[in-house]
Amino acid sequence: MAIVLGPNQYGKAENRLVTVSRNGSVHTIKDLTVSTSLRGDLSDTHLTGDNTKVLATDTQKNTVYAFAKEAPVGEIEDFALRLGRHFVGTQEAISGARILIDEHAWERIDGHDHAFSQGSNEKRTTAVTIEGSQAWVVSGVRDLVVLKSTGSEFHGYPKDPYTTLKETNDRILATSVTARWRYAGTDVDWAKSFTEIRSVMLKTFADKHSLSLQQTLYAMGEAVLNARPEVAEVRLSMPNKHHFLVDLSAFGLENDNEVFYAADRPYGLIEGSILRDDAPDAGQAWSTLPAF
Ligand SMILES: O=c1[nH]c(=O)c2[nH]c(=O)[nH]c2[nH]1
Structure with missing residues:
Protein backbone atom coordinates (compact mmCIF):
# COMPACT_ATOMS: atom_id res chain seq x y z
CA MET A 1 0.00 0.00 0.00
CA ALA A 2 1.18 3.49 -0.78
CA ILE A 3 -0.30 6.72 0.46
CA VAL A 4 -0.62 9.41 -2.18
CA LEU A 5 -1.75 13.02 -2.37
CA GLY A 6 -5.21 13.39 -3.90
CA PRO A 7 -6.87 16.45 -5.45
CA ASN A 8 -5.96 19.69 -3.71
CA GLN A 9 -6.23 23.43 -4.11
CA TYR A 10 -5.32 26.43 -2.01
CA GLY A 11 -6.00 30.13 -1.94
CA LYS A 12 -7.30 33.11 0.03
CA ALA A 13 -10.94 32.75 0.94
CA GLU A 14 -13.41 35.59 1.34
CA ASN A 15 -11.36 38.70 0.57
CA ARG A 16 -13.71 41.56 1.35
CA LEU A 17 -13.32 44.19 -1.36
CA VAL A 18 -15.24 47.44 -1.61
CA THR A 19 -14.58 49.94 -4.39
CA VAL A 20 -15.81 53.51 -4.82
CA SER A 21 -15.99 54.90 -8.37
CA ARG A 22 -16.43 58.65 -8.63
CA ASN A 23 -18.23 60.43 -11.41
CA GLY A 24 -18.00 63.99 -10.14
CA SER A 25 -19.87 63.97 -6.87
CA VAL A 26 -21.83 60.84 -7.77
CA HIS A 27 -20.30 57.72 -6.26
CA THR A 28 -20.93 54.11 -7.21
CA ILE A 29 -19.88 51.32 -4.88
CA LYS A 30 -19.16 47.69 -5.46
CA ASP A 31 -19.07 45.35 -2.49
CA LEU A 32 -17.53 41.95 -3.22
CA THR A 33 -16.33 38.87 -1.41
CA VAL A 34 -13.63 37.27 -3.54
CA SER A 35 -12.12 33.82 -2.99
CA THR A 36 -9.16 32.57 -5.00
CA SER A 37 -8.04 28.94 -5.28
CA LEU A 38 -5.12 27.61 -7.27
CA ARG A 39 -4.40 24.08 -8.51
CA GLY A 40 -1.36 22.57 -10.18
CA ASP A 41 2.02 21.02 -9.46
CA LEU A 42 1.75 21.38 -5.71
CA SER A 43 2.94 18.03 -4.38
CA ASP A 44 6.30 19.38 -3.13
CA THR A 45 4.81 21.63 -0.50
CA HIS A 46 2.51 18.86 0.72
CA LEU A 47 5.16 16.11 0.75
CA THR A 48 8.34 17.96 1.78
CA GLY A 49 7.37 21.52 2.63
CA ASP A 50 9.28 22.92 -0.35
CA ASN A 51 7.34 26.09 -1.23
CA THR A 52 9.13 26.93 -4.48
CA LYS A 53 5.86 26.60 -6.44
CA VAL A 54 3.49 28.10 -3.88
CA LEU A 55 2.23 31.57 -4.75
CA ALA A 56 1.43 32.72 -1.21
CA THR A 57 -2.23 33.17 -0.36
CA ASP A 58 -1.18 36.60 0.92
CA THR A 59 0.03 37.45 -2.59
CA GLN A 60 -3.26 36.20 -4.01
CA LYS A 61 -5.10 38.56 -1.63
CA ASN A 62 -2.90 41.49 -2.66
CA THR A 63 -3.53 40.71 -6.33
CA VAL A 64 -7.28 41.02 -5.78
CA TYR A 65 -6.89 44.53 -4.33
CA ALA A 66 -4.25 45.64 -6.85
CA PHE A 67 -6.37 44.45 -9.79
CA ALA A 68 -9.32 46.43 -8.40
CA LYS A 69 -7.17 49.57 -8.68
CA GLU A 70 -5.38 48.85 -11.96
CA ALA A 71 -8.58 48.59 -14.03
CA PRO A 72 -12.29 48.97 -13.31
CA VAL A 73 -13.65 45.86 -11.57
CA GLY A 74 -16.58 45.73 -13.99
CA GLU A 75 -18.86 42.71 -13.90
CA ILE A 76 -17.91 40.01 -11.40
CA GLU A 77 -17.52 37.43 -14.17
CA ASP A 78 -14.97 39.60 -16.00
CA PHE A 79 -13.06 40.34 -12.79
CA ALA A 80 -12.94 36.62 -11.92
CA LEU A 81 -11.78 35.68 -15.43
CA ARG A 82 -9.08 38.34 -15.25
CA LEU A 83 -7.78 37.10 -11.89
CA GLY A 84 -7.92 33.42 -12.82
CA ARG A 85 -6.15 33.91 -16.14
CA HIS A 86 -3.49 36.02 -14.42
CA PHE A 87 -2.61 33.33 -11.86
CA VAL A 88 -2.53 30.54 -14.46
CA GLY A 89 -0.70 32.69 -17.00
CA THR A 90 2.05 33.96 -14.70
CA GLN A 91 2.86 30.99 -12.42
CA GLU A 92 4.39 28.06 -14.23
CA ALA A 93 3.36 25.51 -11.59
CA ILE A 94 -0.25 26.70 -11.53
CA SER A 95 -2.42 25.02 -14.17
CA GLY A 96 -5.85 25.90 -12.87
CA ALA A 97 -7.72 28.48 -10.84
CA ARG A 98 -11.13 28.76 -9.27
CA ILE A 99 -12.35 32.26 -8.45
CA LEU A 100 -15.56 32.70 -6.47
CA ILE A 101 -17.16 36.13 -6.14
CA ASP A 102 -20.27 37.20 -4.27
CA GLU A 103 -21.59 40.68 -4.97
CA HIS A 104 -23.53 42.26 -2.11
CA ALA A 105 -26.39 44.50 -3.16
CA TRP A 106 -26.50 48.14 -2.12
CA GLU A 107 -29.23 50.54 -3.12
CA ARG A 108 -28.78 54.28 -3.49
CA ILE A 109 -30.72 56.17 -0.80
CA ASP A 110 -33.37 58.29 -2.52
CA GLY A 111 -31.18 59.45 -5.40
CA HIS A 112 -28.44 60.49 -2.97
CA ASP A 113 -24.93 60.90 -4.46
CA HIS A 114 -22.98 58.88 -1.95
CA ALA A 115 -25.30 57.18 0.56
CA PHE A 116 -26.59 53.63 0.22
CA SER A 117 -28.73 51.11 2.07
CA GLN A 118 -28.54 47.35 2.10
CA GLY A 119 -32.13 46.35 1.47
CA SER A 120 -31.73 42.60 1.43
CA ASN A 121 -29.19 39.91 1.96
CA GLU A 122 -29.41 38.80 -1.66
CA LYS A 123 -26.11 38.16 -3.44
CA ARG A 124 -25.18 37.88 -7.09
CA THR A 125 -22.55 35.15 -7.44
CA THR A 126 -20.04 33.74 -9.88
CA ALA A 127 -17.70 30.76 -9.89
CA VAL A 128 -15.09 30.93 -12.63
CA THR A 129 -12.84 27.96 -13.32
CA ILE A 130 -9.70 28.22 -15.44
CA GLU A 131 -7.86 25.11 -16.62
CA GLY A 132 -4.98 25.95 -18.91
CA SER A 133 -6.51 27.98 -21.73
CA GLN A 134 -10.08 26.88 -21.00
CA ALA A 135 -12.60 28.80 -18.91
CA TRP A 136 -16.02 27.95 -17.46
CA VAL A 137 -18.43 30.41 -15.88
CA VAL A 138 -21.21 29.46 -13.45
CA SER A 139 -23.10 32.50 -12.19
CA GLY A 140 -26.06 32.78 -9.90
CA VAL A 141 -27.97 34.34 -7.08
CA ARG A 142 -28.16 33.45 -3.39
CA ASP A 143 -30.61 34.31 -0.61
CA LEU A 144 -33.29 35.54 -3.02
CA VAL A 145 -36.26 35.25 -0.65
CA VAL A 146 -39.71 35.02 -2.25
CA LEU A 147 -43.22 34.30 -1.02
CA LYS A 148 -46.65 33.92 -2.58
CA SER A 149 -49.72 33.99 -0.38
CA THR A 150 -51.85 31.81 -2.66
CA GLY A 151 -51.53 29.89 -5.92
CA SER A 152 -49.87 26.93 -4.21
CA GLU A 153 -51.31 23.49 -3.42
CA PHE A 154 -49.86 20.25 -2.09
CA HIS A 155 -51.80 16.98 -2.16
CA GLY A 156 -51.81 13.50 -3.65
CA TYR A 157 -48.74 12.30 -1.72
CA PRO A 158 -48.54 8.80 -0.16
CA LYS A 159 -50.22 8.37 3.25
CA ASP A 160 -48.27 5.88 5.33
CA PRO A 161 -48.60 5.17 9.08
CA TYR A 162 -46.38 8.18 9.85
CA THR A 163 -48.17 10.73 7.69
CA THR A 164 -49.88 13.58 9.53
CA LEU A 165 -49.57 16.40 6.95
CA LYS A 166 -52.95 17.70 5.79
CA GLU A 167 -53.56 18.10 2.10
CA THR A 168 -54.09 21.68 1.00
CA ASN A 169 -55.47 23.51 -2.02
CA GLU A 196 -33.02 38.92 -17.18
CA ILE A 197 -32.47 35.50 -15.60
CA ARG A 198 -33.38 36.88 -12.17
CA SER A 199 -36.47 38.52 -13.60
CA VAL A 200 -37.60 35.35 -15.45
CA MET A 201 -37.19 33.29 -12.29
CA LEU A 202 -39.20 35.77 -10.21
CA LYS A 203 -41.96 36.02 -12.80
CA THR A 204 -42.22 32.24 -13.06
CA PHE A 205 -42.33 31.83 -9.27
CA ALA A 206 -45.14 34.37 -9.16
CA ASP A 207 -47.16 33.22 -12.18
CA LYS A 208 -46.84 29.43 -12.01
CA HIS A 209 -49.74 27.83 -10.14
CA SER A 210 -47.81 25.40 -7.97
CA LEU A 211 -48.73 21.81 -7.13
CA SER A 212 -45.36 21.28 -5.45
CA LEU A 213 -42.21 23.27 -4.86
CA GLN A 214 -40.53 20.68 -7.09
CA GLN A 215 -42.84 21.71 -9.96
CA THR A 216 -42.06 25.38 -9.32
CA LEU A 217 -38.33 24.65 -9.26
CA TYR A 218 -38.49 22.88 -12.61
CA ALA A 219 -40.64 25.63 -14.14
CA MET A 220 -38.17 28.29 -13.04
CA GLY A 221 -35.21 26.46 -14.58
CA GLU A 222 -37.13 25.67 -17.75
CA ALA A 223 -38.16 29.33 -18.14
CA VAL A 224 -34.54 30.45 -17.82
CA LEU A 225 -33.42 27.99 -20.51
CA ASN A 226 -36.29 29.03 -22.80
CA ALA A 227 -35.48 32.73 -22.39
CA ARG A 228 -31.67 32.68 -22.37
CA PRO A 229 -29.79 30.75 -25.09
CA GLU A 230 -26.44 31.52 -23.46
CA VAL A 231 -27.34 29.28 -20.50
CA ALA A 232 -26.73 25.51 -20.73
CA GLU A 233 -27.88 24.36 -17.31
CA VAL A 234 -29.57 25.73 -14.20
CA ARG A 235 -29.17 24.27 -10.70
CA LEU A 236 -31.57 25.33 -8.00
CA SER A 237 -31.64 24.80 -4.26
CA MET A 238 -34.89 25.89 -2.64
CA PRO A 239 -35.70 25.40 1.04
CA ASN A 240 -39.43 25.16 1.67
CA LYS A 241 -39.99 27.93 4.21
CA HIS A 242 -43.05 26.36 5.80
CA HIS A 243 -45.92 28.53 6.98
CA PHE A 244 -48.22 26.46 9.16
CA LEU A 245 -51.82 27.43 9.79
CA VAL A 246 -52.25 28.14 13.51
CA ASP A 247 -55.03 26.18 15.23
CA LEU A 248 -57.13 28.90 16.91
CA SER A 249 -60.07 26.62 17.82
CA ALA A 250 -59.12 26.68 21.53
CA PHE A 251 -60.09 30.36 21.45
CA GLY A 252 -63.31 29.70 19.57
CA LEU A 253 -61.77 31.34 16.49
CA GLU A 254 -61.78 30.07 12.93
CA ASN A 255 -58.57 30.41 10.97
CA ASP A 256 -59.58 31.01 7.40
CA ASN A 257 -56.04 30.87 5.96
CA GLU A 258 -55.12 34.15 7.61
CA VAL A 259 -52.85 33.42 10.61
CA PHE A 260 -49.66 31.38 10.13
CA TYR A 261 -46.70 30.27 12.14
CA ALA A 262 -43.52 30.84 10.06
CA ALA A 263 -41.37 27.84 10.97
CA ASP A 264 -37.60 28.22 10.97
CA ARG A 265 -36.54 24.56 10.95
CA PRO A 266 -36.66 21.85 9.94
CA TYR A 267 -37.43 22.77 6.36
CA GLY A 268 -38.01 20.77 3.22
CA LEU A 269 -35.06 21.17 0.88
CA ILE A 270 -35.88 20.84 -2.80
CA GLU A 271 -32.94 20.76 -5.22
CA GLY A 272 -32.45 19.96 -8.87
CA SER A 273 -30.75 20.59 -12.16
CA ILE A 274 -32.54 21.56 -15.38
CA LEU A 275 -30.52 21.37 -18.57
CA ARG A 276 -30.68 21.15 -22.32
CA ASP A 277 -30.23 17.58 -23.59
CA ASP A 278 -27.72 18.94 -26.10
CA ALA A 279 -25.89 21.10 -23.55
CA PRO A 280 -22.13 21.32 -24.09
CA ASP A 281 -20.08 19.19 -21.70
CA ALA A 282 -19.80 20.80 -18.27
CA GLY A 283 -16.04 20.22 -18.17
CA GLN A 284 -14.67 21.62 -14.91
CA ALA A 285 -17.56 24.08 -14.46
CA TRP A 286 -18.98 22.44 -11.31
CA SER A 287 -15.78 20.98 -9.87
CA THR A 288 -15.62 21.47 -6.10
CA LEU A 289 -18.85 23.47 -6.06
CA PRO A 290 -21.73 22.14 -3.97
CA ALA A 291 -23.91 19.76 -6.02
CA PHE A 292 -26.73 22.34 -5.98
O1 LIG B 1 -43.96 21.35 -2.28
C1 LIG B 1 -43.77 20.46 -1.42
N1 LIG B 1 -43.00 19.37 -1.75
C2 LIG B 1 -42.75 18.36 -0.88
O2 LIG B 1 -42.05 17.38 -1.21
C3 LIG B 1 -43.31 18.48 0.42
N2 LIG B 1 -43.27 17.69 1.51
C4 LIG B 1 -43.98 18.32 2.49
O3 LIG B 1 -44.14 17.89 3.68
N3 LIG B 1 -44.50 19.49 2.02
C5 LIG B 1 -44.10 19.60 0.73
N4 LIG B 1 -44.31 20.58 -0.20
Whole structure:
Protein backbone atom coordinates (compact mmCIF):
# COMPACT_ATOMS: atom_id res chain seq x y z
CA MET A 1 0.00 0.00 0.00
CA ALA A 2 1.18 3.49 -0.78
CA ILE A 3 -0.30 6.72 0.46
CA VAL A 4 -0.62 9.41 -2.18
CA LEU A 5 -1.75 13.02 -2.37
CA GLY A 6 -5.21 13.39 -3.90
CA PRO A 7 -6.87 16.45 -5.45
CA ASN A 8 -5.96 19.69 -3.71
CA GLN A 9 -6.23 23.43 -4.11
CA TYR A 10 -5.32 26.43 -2.01
CA GLY A 11 -6.00 30.13 -1.94
CA LYS A 12 -7.30 33.11 0.03
CA ALA A 13 -10.94 32.75 0.94
CA GLU A 14 -13.41 35.59 1.34
CA ASN A 15 -11.36 38.70 0.57
CA ARG A 16 -13.71 41.56 1.35
CA LEU A 17 -13.32 44.19 -1.36
CA VAL A 18 -15.24 47.44 -1.61
CA THR A 19 -14.58 49.94 -4.39
CA VAL A 20 -15.81 53.51 -4.82
CA SER A 21 -15.99 54.90 -8.37
CA ARG A 22 -16.43 58.65 -8.63
CA ASN A 23 -18.23 60.43 -11.41
CA GLY A 24 -18.00 63.99 -10.14
CA SER A 25 -19.87 63.97 -6.87
CA VAL A 26 -21.83 60.84 -7.77
CA HIS A 27 -20.30 57.72 -6.26
CA THR A 28 -20.93 54.11 -7.21
CA ILE A 29 -19.88 51.32 -4.88
CA LYS A 30 -19.16 47.69 -5.46
CA ASP A 31 -19.07 45.35 -2.49
CA LEU A 32 -17.53 41.95 -3.22
CA THR A 33 -16.33 38.87 -1.41
CA VAL A 34 -13.63 37.27 -3.54
CA SER A 35 -12.12 33.82 -2.99
CA THR A 36 -9.16 32.57 -5.00
CA SER A 37 -8.04 28.94 -5.28
CA LEU A 38 -5.12 27.61 -7.27
CA ARG A 39 -4.40 24.08 -8.51
CA GLY A 40 -1.36 22.57 -10.18
CA ASP A 41 2.02 21.02 -9.46
CA LEU A 42 1.75 21.38 -5.71
CA SER A 43 2.94 18.03 -4.38
CA ASP A 44 6.30 19.38 -3.13
CA THR A 45 4.81 21.63 -0.50
CA HIS A 46 2.51 18.86 0.72
CA LEU A 47 5.16 16.11 0.75
CA THR A 48 8.34 17.96 1.78
CA GLY A 49 7.37 21.52 2.63
CA ASP A 50 9.28 22.92 -0.35
CA ASN A 51 7.34 26.09 -1.23
CA THR A 52 9.13 26.93 -4.48
CA LYS A 53 5.86 26.60 -6.44
CA VAL A 54 3.49 28.10 -3.88
CA LEU A 55 2.23 31.57 -4.75
CA ALA A 56 1.43 32.72 -1.21
CA THR A 57 -2.23 33.17 -0.36
CA ASP A 58 -1.18 36.60 0.92
CA THR A 59 0.03 37.45 -2.59
CA GLN A 60 -3.26 36.20 -4.01
CA LYS A 61 -5.10 38.56 -1.63
CA ASN A 62 -2.90 41.49 -2.66
CA THR A 63 -3.53 40.71 -6.33
CA VAL A 64 -7.28 41.02 -5.78
CA TYR A 65 -6.89 44.53 -4.33
CA ALA A 66 -4.25 45.64 -6.85
CA PHE A 67 -6.37 44.45 -9.79
CA ALA A 68 -9.32 46.43 -8.40
CA LYS A 69 -7.17 49.57 -8.68
CA GLU A 70 -5.38 48.85 -11.96
CA ALA A 71 -8.58 48.59 -14.03
CA PRO A 72 -12.29 48.97 -13.31
CA VAL A 73 -13.65 45.86 -11.57
CA GLY A 74 -16.58 45.73 -13.99
CA GLU A 75 -18.86 42.71 -13.90
CA ILE A 76 -17.91 40.01 -11.40
CA GLU A 77 -17.52 37.43 -14.17
CA ASP A 78 -14.97 39.60 -16.00
CA PHE A 79 -13.06 40.34 -12.79
CA ALA A 80 -12.94 36.62 -11.92
CA LEU A 81 -11.78 35.68 -15.43
CA ARG A 82 -9.08 38.34 -15.25
CA LEU A 83 -7.78 37.10 -11.89
CA GLY A 84 -7.92 33.42 -12.82
CA ARG A 85 -6.15 33.91 -16.14
CA HIS A 86 -3.49 36.02 -14.42
CA PHE A 87 -2.61 33.33 -11.86
CA VAL A 88 -2.53 30.54 -14.46
CA GLY A 89 -0.70 32.69 -17.00
CA THR A 90 2.05 33.96 -14.70
CA GLN A 91 2.86 30.99 -12.42
CA GLU A 92 4.39 28.06 -14.23
CA ALA A 93 3.36 25.51 -11.59
CA ILE A 94 -0.25 26.70 -11.53
CA SER A 95 -2.42 25.02 -14.17
CA GLY A 96 -5.85 25.90 -12.87
CA ALA A 97 -7.72 28.48 -10.84
CA ARG A 98 -11.13 28.76 -9.27
CA ILE A 99 -12.35 32.26 -8.45
CA LEU A 100 -15.56 32.70 -6.47
CA ILE A 101 -17.16 36.13 -6.14
CA ASP A 102 -20.27 37.20 -4.27
CA GLU A 103 -21.59 40.68 -4.97
CA HIS A 104 -23.53 42.26 -2.11
CA ALA A 105 -26.39 44.50 -3.16
CA TRP A 106 -26.50 48.14 -2.12
CA GLU A 107 -29.23 50.54 -3.12
CA ARG A 108 -28.78 54.28 -3.49
CA ILE A 109 -30.72 56.17 -0.80
CA ASP A 110 -33.37 58.29 -2.52
CA GLY A 111 -31.18 59.45 -5.40
CA HIS A 112 -28.44 60.49 -2.97
CA ASP A 113 -24.93 60.90 -4.46
CA HIS A 114 -22.98 58.88 -1.95
CA ALA A 115 -25.30 57.18 0.56
CA PHE A 116 -26.59 53.63 0.22
CA SER A 117 -28.73 51.11 2.07
CA GLN A 118 -28.54 47.35 2.10
CA GLY A 119 -32.13 46.35 1.47
CA SER A 120 -31.73 42.60 1.43
CA ASN A 121 -29.19 39.91 1.96
CA GLU A 122 -29.41 38.80 -1.66
CA LYS A 123 -26.11 38.16 -3.44
CA ARG A 124 -25.18 37.88 -7.09
CA THR A 125 -22.55 35.15 -7.44
CA THR A 126 -20.04 33.74 -9.88
CA ALA A 127 -17.70 30.76 -9.89
CA VAL A 128 -15.09 30.93 -12.63
CA THR A 129 -12.84 27.96 -13.32
CA ILE A 130 -9.70 28.22 -15.44
CA GLU A 131 -7.86 25.11 -16.62
CA GLY A 132 -4.98 25.95 -18.91
CA SER A 133 -6.51 27.98 -21.73
CA GLN A 134 -10.08 26.88 -21.00
CA ALA A 135 -12.60 28.80 -18.91
CA TRP A 136 -16.02 27.95 -17.46
CA VAL A 137 -18.43 30.41 -15.88
CA VAL A 138 -21.21 29.46 -13.45
CA SER A 139 -23.10 32.50 -12.19
CA GLY A 140 -26.06 32.78 -9.90
CA VAL A 141 -27.97 34.34 -7.08
CA ARG A 142 -28.16 33.45 -3.39
CA ASP A 143 -30.61 34.31 -0.61
CA LEU A 144 -33.29 35.54 -3.02
CA VAL A 145 -36.26 35.25 -0.65
CA VAL A 146 -39.71 35.02 -2.25
CA LEU A 147 -43.22 34.30 -1.02
CA LYS A 148 -46.65 33.92 -2.58
CA SER A 149 -49.72 33.99 -0.38
CA THR A 150 -51.85 31.81 -2.66
CA GLY A 151 -51.53 29.89 -5.92
CA SER A 152 -49.87 26.93 -4.21
CA GLU A 153 -51.31 23.49 -3.42
CA PHE A 154 -49.86 20.25 -2.09
CA HIS A 155 -51.80 16.98 -2.16
CA GLY A 156 -51.81 13.50 -3.65
CA TYR A 157 -48.74 12.30 -1.72
CA PRO A 158 -48.54 8.80 -0.16
CA LYS A 159 -50.22 8.37 3.25
CA ASP A 160 -48.27 5.88 5.33
CA PRO A 161 -48.60 5.17 9.08
CA TYR A 162 -46.38 8.18 9.85
CA THR A 163 -48.17 10.73 7.69
CA THR A 164 -49.88 13.58 9.53
CA LEU A 165 -49.57 16.40 6.95
CA LYS A 166 -52.95 17.70 5.79
CA GLU A 167 -53.56 18.10 2.10
CA THR A 168 -54.09 21.68 1.00
CA ASN A 169 -55.47 23.51 -2.02
CA ASP A 170 -54.29 26.89 -0.81
CA ARG A 171 -51.09 27.49 1.10
CA ILE A 172 -48.30 30.02 1.39
CA LEU A 173 -45.30 29.11 -0.74
CA ALA A 174 -42.03 30.68 0.37
CA THR A 175 -38.40 29.92 -0.31
CA SER A 176 -34.93 31.37 -0.38
CA VAL A 177 -33.62 30.69 -3.86
CA THR A 178 -30.04 29.65 -4.49
CA ALA A 179 -29.65 29.43 -8.26
CA ARG A 180 -26.54 28.72 -10.29
CA TRP A 181 -26.48 28.67 -14.05
CA ARG A 182 -23.74 27.38 -16.28
CA TYR A 183 -22.95 29.43 -19.35
CA ALA A 184 -22.23 27.64 -22.61
CA GLY A 185 -19.41 30.11 -23.35
CA THR A 186 -17.74 33.29 -22.12
CA ASP A 187 -18.87 35.77 -24.78
CA VAL A 188 -21.82 37.01 -22.72
CA ASP A 189 -23.27 40.36 -21.62
CA TRP A 190 -23.04 39.30 -17.97
CA ALA A 191 -25.04 42.16 -16.45
CA LYS A 192 -27.93 41.87 -18.91
CA SER A 193 -27.97 38.09 -18.61
CA PHE A 194 -28.09 38.25 -14.80
CA THR A 195 -30.87 40.84 -14.73
CA GLU A 196 -33.02 38.92 -17.18
CA ILE A 197 -32.47 35.50 -15.60
CA ARG A 198 -33.38 36.88 -12.17
CA SER A 199 -36.47 38.52 -13.60
CA VAL A 200 -37.60 35.35 -15.45
CA MET A 201 -37.19 33.29 -12.29
CA LEU A 202 -39.20 35.77 -10.21
CA LYS A 203 -41.96 36.02 -12.80
CA THR A 204 -42.22 32.24 -13.06
CA PHE A 205 -42.33 31.83 -9.27
CA ALA A 206 -45.14 34.37 -9.16
CA ASP A 207 -47.16 33.22 -12.18
CA LYS A 208 -46.84 29.43 -12.01
CA HIS A 209 -49.74 27.83 -10.14
CA SER A 210 -47.81 25.40 -7.97
CA LEU A 211 -48.73 21.81 -7.13
CA SER A 212 -45.36 21.28 -5.45
CA LEU A 213 -42.21 23.27 -4.86
CA GLN A 214 -40.53 20.68 -7.09
CA GLN A 215 -42.84 21.71 -9.96
CA THR A 216 -42.06 25.38 -9.32
CA LEU A 217 -38.33 24.65 -9.26
CA TYR A 218 -38.49 22.88 -12.61
CA ALA A 219 -40.64 25.63 -14.14
CA MET A 220 -38.17 28.29 -13.04
CA GLY A 221 -35.21 26.46 -14.58
CA GLU A 222 -37.13 25.67 -17.75
CA ALA A 223 -38.16 29.33 -18.14
CA VAL A 224 -34.54 30.45 -17.82
CA LEU A 225 -33.42 27.99 -20.51
CA ASN A 226 -36.29 29.03 -22.80
CA ALA A 227 -35.48 32.73 -22.39
CA ARG A 228 -31.67 32.68 -22.37
CA PRO A 229 -29.79 30.75 -25.09
CA GLU A 230 -26.44 31.52 -23.46
CA VAL A 231 -27.34 29.28 -20.50
CA ALA A 232 -26.73 25.51 -20.73
CA GLU A 233 -27.88 24.36 -17.31
CA VAL A 234 -29.57 25.73 -14.20
CA ARG A 235 -29.17 24.27 -10.70
CA LEU A 236 -31.57 25.33 -8.00
CA SER A 237 -31.64 24.80 -4.26
CA MET A 238 -34.89 25.89 -2.64
CA PRO A 239 -35.70 25.40 1.04
CA ASN A 240 -39.43 25.16 1.67
CA LYS A 241 -39.99 27.93 4.21
CA HIS A 242 -43.05 26.36 5.80
CA HIS A 243 -45.92 28.53 6.98
CA PHE A 244 -48.22 26.46 9.16
CA LEU A 245 -51.82 27.43 9.79
CA VAL A 246 -52.25 28.14 13.51
CA ASP A 247 -55.03 26.18 15.23
CA LEU A 248 -57.13 28.90 16.91
CA SER A 249 -60.07 26.62 17.82
CA ALA A 250 -59.12 26.68 21.53
CA PHE A 251 -60.09 30.36 21.45
CA GLY A 252 -63.31 29.70 19.57
CA LEU A 253 -61.77 31.34 16.49
CA GLU A 254 -61.78 30.07 12.93
CA ASN A 255 -58.57 30.41 10.97
CA ASP A 256 -59.58 31.01 7.40
CA ASN A 257 -56.04 30.87 5.96
CA GLU A 258 -55.12 34.15 7.61
CA VAL A 259 -52.85 33.42 10.61
CA PHE A 260 -49.66 31.38 10.13
CA TYR A 261 -46.70 30.27 12.14
CA ALA A 262 -43.52 30.84 10.06
CA ALA A 263 -41.37 27.84 10.97
CA ASP A 264 -37.60 28.22 10.97
CA ARG A 265 -36.54 24.56 10.95
CA PRO A 266 -36.66 21.85 9.94
CA TYR A 267 -37.43 22.77 6.36
CA GLY A 268 -38.01 20.77 3.22
CA LEU A 269 -35.06 21.17 0.88
CA ILE A 270 -35.88 20.84 -2.80
CA GLU A 271 -32.94 20.76 -5.22
CA GLY A 272 -32.45 19.96 -8.87
CA SER A 273 -30.75 20.59 -12.16
CA ILE A 274 -32.54 21.56 -15.38
CA LEU A 275 -30.52 21.37 -18.57
CA ARG A 276 -30.68 21.15 -22.32
CA ASP A 277 -30.23 17.58 -23.59
CA ASP A 278 -27.72 18.94 -26.10
CA ALA A 279 -25.89 21.10 -23.55
CA PRO A 280 -22.13 21.32 -24.09
CA ASP A 281 -20.08 19.19 -21.70
CA ALA A 282 -19.80 20.80 -18.27
CA GLY A 283 -16.04 20.22 -18.17
CA GLN A 284 -14.67 21.62 -14.91
CA ALA A 285 -17.56 24.08 -14.46
CA TRP A 286 -18.98 22.44 -11.31
CA SER A 287 -15.78 20.98 -9.87
CA THR A 288 -15.62 21.47 -6.10
CA LEU A 289 -18.85 23.47 -6.06
CA PRO A 290 -21.73 22.14 -3.97
CA ALA A 291 -23.91 19.76 -6.02
CA PHE A 292 -26.73 22.34 -5.98
O1 LIG B 1 -43.96 21.35 -2.28
C1 LIG B 1 -43.77 20.46 -1.42
N1 LIG B 1 -43.00 19.37 -1.75
C2 LIG B 1 -42.75 18.36 -0.88
O2 LIG B 1 -42.05 17.38 -1.21
C3 LIG B 1 -43.31 18.48 0.42
N2 LIG B 1 -43.27 17.69 1.51
C4 LIG B 1 -43.98 18.32 2.49
O3 LIG B 1 -44.14 17.89 3.68
N3 LIG B 1 -44.50 19.49 2.02
C5 LIG B 1 -44.10 19.60 0.73
N4 LIG B 1 -44.31 20.58 -0.20
